[in-house]
Amino acid sequence: MDGDPPGEPCVVDPPAGSSSRKRASLPADADSEDTELYSAPSDENSDDEFQLYLGKKARRRLLKASSRSSTSTVKPVPKHPVYTILFVPEAKTDNLRLLNEQAVSAFLEATVPGEVKDVRINSRRNILAIDVEHRSALEVLRKITSLHDIKVRAHATTIGAIYDIDTSIPQKDLPILTKPKPADEGIVIRQVSRIGTSTCLKIVFRGDSLPAHVKVGHFRQRVRHYVPKPLQCCKCMKIGHVAAVCGTATVCPKCAGPHKDSD
Numbered sequence: 001m002d003g004d005p006p007g008e009p010c011v012v013d014p015p016a017g018s019s020s021r022k023r024a025s026l027p028a029d030a031d032s033e034d035t036e037l038y039s040a041p042s043d044e045n046s047d048d049e050f051q052l053y054l055g056k057k058a059r060r061r062l063l064k065a066s067s068r069s070s071t072s073t074v075k076p077v078p079k080h081p082v083y084t085i086l087f088v089p090e091a092k093t094d095n096l097r098l099l100n101e102q103a104v105s106a107f108l109e110a111t112v113p114g115e116v117k118d119v120r121i122n123s124r125r126n127i128l129a130i131d132v133e134h135r136s137a138l139e140v141l142r143k144i145t146s147l148h149d150i151k152v153r154a155h156a157t158t159i160g161a162i163y164d165i166d167t168s169i170p171q172k173d174l175p176i177l178t179k180p181k182p183a184d185e186g187i188v189i190r191q192v193s194r195i196g197t198s199t200c201l202k203i204v205f206r207g208d209s210l211p212a213h214v215k216v217g218h219f220r221q222r223v224r225h226y227v228p229k230p231l232q233c234c235k236c237m238k239i240g241h242v243a244a245v246c247g248t249a250t251v252c253p254k255c256a257g258p259h260k261d262s263d
Contacts, residue, residue, distance in 0.1 A: 082117060084208055085141050087128040090151040095244050096121055096128050099148050111144070112137045124241040125231060128152070157190060159226040160203045160210045167199055174201060177216050184211045202226055 054062070089096060099121075108116050108130065115137040120129045130141060142154040162178075169177065171194060178201065180187040191204040203214065203223070213220045235243040236251050252259050 082131045083133075083135050083138055084129055084131050084156075085138050086155040086157075087130070087144070087147065087152040088155050089126065089244070090153055092242075092244055094126075094150050096126055096147075096150065097123055097245065099128075099150065103148050107147070108141075112140050123245055126242050126244045127155070156207065158205045158208055158210050159228075160205060160223040161195070161226040162201050162203065162214065162216070162221040162223055163199060165194075165199050165201050165216060165221075167194075167197065178203065179215050180211060181213055181215055181220070187211050189214070 087096075101119075105116075105119070108119070112132065115132045115134060116130060117133055118131040120131075121127070122129065128147070132138065132141070138156055142156060144152065144154065146152060165174075174192045174194065175189070178189060178192045180189060186207070188206040189203060190206050191202075193202050194200070195202050203226075205211070210223050210225065213222055215221070230239050231241060232239050233241050233243050233246045234253075235246045236248040237253055237256075238246075238248070249258055250260055251257070252261050254261060
């Protein structure tokens with residue numbers, strides 16, 4: 001039996017496949033640099049993703065500030081002025097709801113072509129309102145005396161009130177003492193009357209606007225809006241409408257019985 005010579009180390013050549021498997025299992029440096037198991041977040045990403053916590057009061061302050069800034073930048077659209085004239089029936093028994101709307105529209109268009117913007121009927125007060133584009137059309141409409149066989153009168157007035165007027169002044173002297181200011185051109189006072197026995201005066205102006213002041217004698221008085229009494233039907237005694245548009249039965253104002261008032 002032949003043996004290895006003594007003194008020489010034994011060298012065993014590895015199999016051919018083992019070296020290839022070893023080289024495949026150990027990746028190169030370039031491959032290891034390209035292959036990343038995870039990526040640490042950078043400073044830029046961490047700053048962008050950070051959110052500051054705000055309390056409820058701070059959030060409310062921010063919302064109020066943003067709403068004020070947004071509303072201040074919005075500019076309101078100027079509205080075109082509209083001029084209105086009112087018509088009331090001459091007879092208290094006439095009901096404006098019975099008007100032929102198509103016939104009235106054709107009549108108004110023929111009277112003031114292209115001027116009528118809107119027509120409204122207040123069924124509770126029995127008043128017809130006409131809105132027009134220009135003030136000049138009001139003078140033409142003011143001459144109308146009938147609408148579809150119902151006698152009407154124009155009521156293009158505005159009512160104001162003044163206070164602290166001496167009760168000793170008689171009614172006949174009130175229109176003489178009450179005058180518009182000289183600077184208020186075009187202001188016309190149509191009627192001045194005392195409200196009951198109080199110190200308040202009711203002033204009816206022609207037109208659709210109130211002056212800021214009038215003169216009573218040589219003293220200036222501030223004009224305020226007149227608030228009328230609530231409507232009360234003299235037929236059923238209920239609040240909110242007039243007798244011409246009332247559809248309920250007659251009620252006695254003294255005993256509330258189903259009959260007319262009989263003295």
